[in-house]
Amino acid sequence: AQRVTQPEKLLSVFKGAPVELKCNYSYSGSPELFWYVQYSRQRLQLLLRHISRESIKGFTADLNKGETSFHLKKPFAQEEDSAMYYCALSGAGYQKVTFGIGTKLQVIP
């Protein structure tokens, strides 16, 4: 069984402060991890995936297989980062994507 845990439902930070959204997973095989974001009144969209090793909008995430974590980080939060963030997990091939419950990030001006 695959499971994604996002321990914080709400994370409030001040503008310019560092952000870390936590994600832990449970999966017996080799996982593929993603972060999705939903801005207010917009559709759910992919932010980044671990296999791309990319930085999107200043966000990065590193897969730590030892700690089974895929935390999302940004050194300096911006007001436009306020949104709902979902961590998601899948296996290779035609595997379903399992989402966490999401963390609401609130950036205080």
Next chain:
Amino acid sequence: EAGVAQSPRYKIIEKRQSVAFWCNPISGHATLYWYQQILGQGPKLLIQFQNNGVVDDSQLPKDRFSAERLKGVDSTLKIQPAKLEDSAVYLCASSLDRPPTDTQYFGPGTRLTVL
């Protein structure tokens, strides 16, 4: 490119009634997904189609939910009869081909309220 289209955007029904949702994926996308998102939770996959074949429907309550994807394009999700616990946002998504490597593009969702 045009995004994933869903209709209706909102639906209110009474329990034991039937309801149907429609999804039009991005042109050329072979894979189509239906998710259920209950308030305060993440999206949960109900069914996944590859062209017009079902890849995964392990979490679809088959006694009341059904879905089809005719001609490998549009899809319809039906609930019959609805229960109070079916109140949720139903999201449709599509991807070019092989999940999860190919990005999923989500529609705006249909918000269902069952009274």
